Structure formats: C-alpha cells, structure tokens
Amino acid sequence: MGQLVEGKWHDVWYPTKETGGRFVRPDAPWRDWVTADGQPAPGRSRGFKAEPGRYHLYVSWACPWAHRTLIFRVLKKLEEVISVSVVHHYMGKDGWTFRAEDGATGDRLYGSQFLHQIYTRADPSYTGRVTVPVLWDRQTETIVNNESSEIIRMLNSAFDEWGDASLDFYSKELRAEIDAVNALVYPAINNGVYRAGFATTQEAYEEAFRELFAALDTLEDRLSRQRYLVGDRITEADWRLITTLLRFDPVYVGHFKCNLRRIADYPNLSNFLRDLYQVPGVAGTVNMHHIKSHYYGSHRTINPTGIVPLGPALDYSAPHDRARFG
Numbered sequence: 183m184g185q186l187v188e189g190k191w192h193d194v195w196y197p198t199k200e201t202g203g204r205f206v207r208p209d210a211p212w213r214d215w216v217t218a219d220g221q222p223a224p225g226r227s228r229g230f231k232a233e234p235g236r237y238h239l240y241v242s243w244a245c246p247w248a249h250r251t252l253i254f255r256v257l258k259k260l261e262e263v264i265s266v267s268v269v270h271h272y273m274g275k276d277g278w279t280f281r282a283e284d285g286a287t288g289d290r291l292y293g294s295q296f297l298h299q300i301y302t303r304a305d306p307s308y309t310g311r312v313t314v315p316v317l318w319d320r321q322t323e324t325i326v327n328n329e330s331s332e333i334i335r336m337l338n339s340a341f342d343e344w345g346d347a348s349l350d351f352y353s354k355e356l357r358a359e360i361d362a363v364n365a366l367v368y369p370a371i372n373n374g375v376y377r378a379g380f381a382t383t384q385e386a387y388e389e390a391f392r393e394l395f396a397a398l399d400t401l402e403d404r405l406s407r408q409r410y411l412v413g414d415r416i417t418e419a420d421w422r423l424i425t426t427l428l429r430f431d432p433v434y435v436g437h438f439k440c441n442l443r444r445i446a447d448y449p450n451l452s453n454f455l456r457d458l459y460q461v462p463g464v465a466g467t468v469n470m471h472h473i474k475s476h477y478y479g480s481h482r483t484i485n486p487t488g489i490v491p492l493g494p495a496l497d498y499s500a501p502h503d504r505a506r507f508g
C-alpha cells in the first residue's frame with residue numbers, strides 16, 4: 183500500500199486521522215472518455231476514439247471495482263478488442279505489482295515491475311493513489327480513465343461497432359432509476375464495506391456498519407418484488423452491486439467485520455447473486471483465490487498474520503429461484 187508523490191513512490195497506509203477514523207476514498211483523477219467518434223466528452227479537452235486493439239485494461243482479479251470492467255468486457259464481447267494485464271494479488275509496500283505468478287499476467291505492454299510505473303509513464307510527476315482499474319491508450323501512451331463507473335459506461339456503448347451492440351446495460355429510459363439505485367449502493371454497500379473495514383475508530387466503523395445493513399435490507403425487500411434491481415432487465419446497477427456481494431461472505435463478513443448477517447442469510451439477495459453469477463461469462467471473471475489472498479494477505483494492519491481462512495464453503499453455481507419472476 184502506498185502512493186506516488188511527485189512521481190516518487192511512498193509506502194503509506196490510508197490516512198484516517200483528520201477524518202475521525204473514517205476512510206474517505208479519494209476521487210479518481212484520470213477522467214477522459216473513449217467515444218465512438220473520438221470527440222472529447224463534455225467538459226474535457228482530450229478525445230479518444232474507440233478502435234479495436236488500441237486500449238488496454240490494467241486490473242486485479244481481487245478488486246471489486248476492476249471486476250466490473252472485466253464483467254462488461256466479457257458480456258459486451260470485447261475480449262478481442264480490449265486487452266488486459268492482471269496484477270498479482272498481493273499488494274504490499276510496493277503497491278500493486280506485476281509479479282507474473284499465481285494467475286497474474288505481468289505487464290503485457292511494457293514489462294514493468296510495478297503498477298505505479300504505468301502511472302508515472304503517463305505523468306512523471308503524478309501525485310496520488312495508484313489504483314486499478316486503469317484504461318490505458320497504447321497510441322498516446324497515457325491513462326484515459328481510472329474510475330471504474332466511467333470505464334463500464336464506455337465499454338457499454340463506445341465499442342459497439344466491434345462488440346455486442348444488442349446489450350445495453352444503461353439504456354436511456356432506465357437511466358434515472360439506475361442512477362438512483364447506484365446512489366444508494368455505492369456509498370452504503372460498495373464503498374460501505376471498505377468504510378467499515380478501514381475505519382480506525384469504533385464510531386466510524388459503527389456508522390458504516392449500520393448504513394451497510396440498512397441498505398442491504400432495503401435491497402432485500404426490493405428484490406422480493408422483482409428479479410433485478412431495476413425491474414425485469416439486467417442493468418449496470420446489478421453488475422455494480424454483484425462484485426461486492428460476491429466478496430461479502432468470503433471476505434467482508436470476517437475481514438471487514440461486516441458480520442450482522444451474511445448474504446447467505448438473505449433469501450432474495452443470495453438467490454439474486456447466484457442468478458447473476460450464472461449469466462454466461464460471469465463465472466470466468468470470478469477468481470476466489472485472488473480475492474481471498476489479496477484482502478487477507480495484503481491488509482496487514484487488519485490481519486497481521488496474513489493467514490487466509492479456508493472457509494466458508496460457497497457454491498454460487500447452485501440453483502436459484504429467480505425465474506419465478508419470469
């Protein structure tokens with residue numbers, strides 16, 4: 183864990199002193215867009231045109247934010263259009279590394295040792311965190327964007343000339359409702375588990391914990407009436423939730439102390455989770471070995487021994503009851 187300061191790597195843990203023990207996730211700084219016509223997105227000056235073979239994703243199998251982009255890449259049939267490098271699951275004093283072992287691929291573009299070298303390649307005096315996912319442009323050798331919620335929107339439509347244009351997870355008529363669900367799920371659940379797990383005061387932990395389970399209860403109720411979060415079609419909102427739910431019972435319950443209930447204890451959420459996991463292509467994006475090894479092995483301030491628990495027994499491919507909604 184660490185960050186770059188004017189292009190130099192510093193090994194530091196997340197600061198929580200000035201925020202009463204609260205973990206506050208900084209905004210991702212690289213926010214340009216790939217568009218079908220190459221025009222810059224509104225308010226941006228740099229434009230990036232969608233082209234096959236031009237863009238590359240740097241991801242971790244462990245990371246729920248990067249996982250969203252892997253799901254969109256597979257479902258939109260962009261595997262031949264956008265290439266990928268996978269970092270090693272252990273994130274220690276050097277941050278994410280390209281140790282090409284145990285399912286990691288190494289840096290397929292430059293053979294770098296560390297992910298922070300990709301950031302300094304884009305900006306030699308960069309100051310900030312070095313996170314995955316990163317959407318990289320091979321042509322201008324820079325980072326286009328490192329905010330997963332925006333990368334998935336690009337994958338959803340900008341590459342439709344080469345991908346599966348029949349799938350739209352952010353269709354115009356559903357946008358308002360998708361945005362409303364995301365506005366609950368992001369702070370309370372996706373980021374909520376981190377706010378609980380990285381809290382350094384009892385108060386900050388309890389605040390995140392209560393918000394998290396209140397939001398899960400709300401979604402449990404919603405999913406008792408409809409198959410997906412926004413009605414009868416799978417949308418972006420479902421994929422944004424699912425990467426957190428997949429990690430919940432194996433990691434967040436124990437490691438992040440999110441232990442009021444497991445997802446397995448929620449009939450609708452657990453069946454919903456299996457339903458989405460069983461969408462063709464999704465299971466292949468779930469690497470439980472990287473997920474468990476990363477969290478339990480890397481966060482030594484939380485788990486000093488680095489021991490990775492063997493349980494719980496999980497079977498996301500077991501039958502689900504969601505077809506009852508048609």
Ligand SMILES: N[C@@H](CCC(=O)N[C@@H](CS)C(=O)NCC(=O)O)C(=O)O
Nearest residue numbers: 210245246247311313314328329330
């Ligand atoms: N807002 C970002 C967050 C990405 C993020 O925080 N990724 C984590 C891995 S799960 C990371 O790389 N953390 C390294 C760090 O914060 O130093 C997104 O959604 O893309």
